[in-house]
Amino acid sequence: MSGVGPWRLILALALLLILQGCAGLAYVGQAANGQAEVLNKARPISEWLADPTTPPNVRTKLAFAQRVRAFAVKELNLPDNASYTRYTDLGRPYALWNVVSTLPLSLKPVESCFPIAGCLAYRGYYKEADAQAYAQQRKAQGDDVYEYGIPAYSTLGWFEDPLLNTTLRHDDATLARLIFHELAHQVVYVRDDSAFNEAFATAVELEGYERWLAVEGQPDAMEKYRRAEIRREAFRQLILSARTALDTIYTGMQTDEEKLAAKAAVLNKLAADYAALKSAHGGYIGYDSWFEPTPNNAHLASVATYHDKVPAFRALFAQSGSFSAFYVAAATLAQKKRAARDEALAALGVSVFSGEKQQGFDRE
Template identity: 25%
Template sequence: MLKRILLALLFIIVLLGIYYRDILSYGVMQAKGQISILANVEEVEDVLANPAFPDSLKRRIRLILEIKQFGVDSLGLKPSDNYTTFYNQHGKPLIWLITASERYKIVPYKWNFPVVGTFPYKGYFDSTRAVREEKELITTGLDTDIGDVSAWSTLGYFKDPILSSMLKRRDGSLANLILHELTHGTLFVKNNLELNENLASFVGDQGAIRFLKYKYGLDSPQLRTYQYSKKYNDAYSGHMLRGTVKLDSLYKTFGNNMSPDRRKDSLKKAMIVKILTDADTLLSTKRTFKPKNGLSDSQLPNNAYFINYLTYKSRQNIFLEEFENKFGGDLKKYLAYLKENYPSM
């Protein structure tokens, strides 16, 4: 009897292994990438004590530690061991992110993972595997977007290190990045990436402004630089979000057939080109899109590009209104309210 039970269990395990082989393979690959990084980090204390390490970069590391402490003390972010280690990338990107969408619909393609849930993007430590998956998605008719990312959160499963690429950022951008990732470690709702990323973007933005005021003062060049950059980025994001509405309206006239069609592709391309060229008028002193001799399809952003704005920026006005009207601009109280009202992993 026991032998039959063991054979049945073995049979089930084999079936599960076959069914989930892609997920298992991906999990092993990601684990290897993460372990490779963790095996080559240095303790921040050792880096700061190393006389061969440039003093200018030590100051950037100390600034990250200060931003982290500000996030915990002044914003109510969760204390953690993140950013107590340092990883030297030697100028190389570490992780590549893929997003995908239907050809004639602004709807994200979603990947399902055990425990952590559903995601509208997929990360790879191996660029070759990332490109291979992107090609497979393209052959199924999906629009795709791929690029390297500057940071990520392991949601407390590991100690997220300071990456050498972070040290090149301006103060405001650095504060935004650190506070964004620490927000993920504080509040992360399963199967709701749009809420998670929008919230982290909101806290990163608002928290960076508060940190710069605290650190440098109201009239500091660091604050002015960041506020100008934020003004432009907000205008550009808003323009792209309005562009998704226009594209969505166009796609509704196409019907439900997602098969490639030259006429549909031509209308789609014309709409995207118009959205991008219109962005040049957002701020007269800063141009963003300069087509010279036309655009090839490979150079033109597609639906997956617009999906990124939905994922990271579509709820900013909702958060801002609630933050200002219900909590009087008190970010710590607002974050405490969100932690209480959203079940976090």
């Protein structure tokens, strides 16, 4: 294993198991085994590039990723450590699978709390079958559930995160944004606040990608990016409208039976509105899987976790004027209590960015 001593890995994984206790032993055990696989299979990218048996498409992507990482360090002031200097081929389409669940009349995700990472709005599993089993367990309890694959994640600097085959299958734009996003998690991270963490990293990803396009992009790349962001924002607003309607229902005075009926009507309308919006955007199919089957509370909650606070962070970036100043400002926010943090972000969120600059809820 390059870069990470076996003793450090063993001690860190053992610590996770001890701190979690018997109740979460199986879950943390699969996480420890999954992370160990990621690290044990990693080889320096330089070795992959020098290996004549490395497929040409992999070689091209790895060379591109090295350029992106160097750019992230130099231009975005992101950490210059061993992250993304190695590559792991996991032999599967996703690094792990996340499961988000909510109560049937709530948009608040059921949180799972762990040592080090704190409380998260989702659970991640390294085996799809394990994710499916947990999803079925939550469904059996009556929850709304959303299960989806994740191409990359950050260990927040605890380990030297390698680049994964699950990211190389994406286009160059998505790969660059993933690297910026995951490195950003090593800069600022707040325990027990997934919405803060993901929105901060998404803001770094987007600001970083715009800087990348300005320096490295093809002549038409920025215009293509702008058009895609307008489309993402249209889809995000569609989801926001449904969430607003559901929140009104869930906080109302109707009976649970009446609320469930009203919920079904809102979600059916959402599906119909998506079909109309899809047609208006030239039949773009990038979000079809998100709408098959019709989204539920958990789908909508996952959107909120990643993107509700992105406009506020982008406003903060505009005020800061540079990546280094932005990181200081975000770290200052992170030191506040959650209520004060949310209040400050809410004040920022009402300013500066037009619909063209605000962000949607998924990568293409």
